[in-house]
Amino acid sequence: MHLHRYEKIWLTVGVLTLIAFIITLGVNAFAMGAQPPSNTQVMDPTKVSQTPPFDQPALKQIGQNNYVANMTAFVFSYAPNRMEVPVGSTVTFNVTSKDVVHGFEIPGTNVNMMVIPGLVNSTTHTFTKPGDYLILCNEYCGTGHQLMAAHLIVK
Numbered sequence: 001m002h003l004h005r006y007e008k009i010w011l012t013v014g015v016l017t018l019i020a021f022i023i024t025l026g027v028n029a030f031a032m033g034a035q036p037p038s039n040t041q042v043m044d045p046t047k048v049s050q051t052p053p054f055d056q057p058a059l060k061q062i063g064q065n066n067y068v069a070n071m072t073a074f075v076f077s078y079a080p081n082r083m084e085v086p087v088g089s090t091v092t093f094n095v096t097s098k099d100v101v102h103g104f105e106i107p108g109t110n111v112n113m114m115v116i117p118g119l120v121n122s123t124t125h126t127f128t129k130p131g132d133y134l135i136l137c138n139e140y141c142g143t144g145h146q147l148m149a150a151h152l153i154v155k
C-alpha cells in the first residue's frame, strides 16, 4: 500500500500523541494516585445507621491540622450538619448515602462528589481561608433537594 509522505508524517504525529496521552494518564493514575473520589469502600446501604463509623457521623481530629469528617447524606440533610475547624486544616470527607443519590459540593473549592448508596466516597481539601463554607447537594434527590445543605465553619 502506498502512503503519501504527509500521511506518514501525520500518522506518526497522531500515534506519538496517543502514546504521550496514555503515559500521562498512567503516571497520573498509578504513580501520583489521581483517582475519582468514588468507590473507596462498599457497604450495605440499608445498614448505614449500624455500620461504623457512619453509625455516629462526626468530625474527628486525627493530627495537628488534620481532620476526618465521616458523614451521611439523607433526604434532606447531612450529618453532622455543622462543623468547625481552624484555618489551615486539612479535612478528609468520607460520605455515604442512607437513601438515594445525593451530591456533595463545596462551592469555591475542588470538593465535588456524588454520594451513592452502597459506596463510600472520599475527598480531601485544605481550607486556607476562613469562612462559612456551604456544603450543598447538587444532585436532584426529591422535593426538599433545594434545602439540603450543611456548614463547615473555618476560623
Ligand code: CUA
Binding pocket: 074, 075, 076, 101, 102, 103, 137, 138, 139, 140, 141, 142, 145, 146, 148
Ligand atoms: Cu440531596 Cu439533592
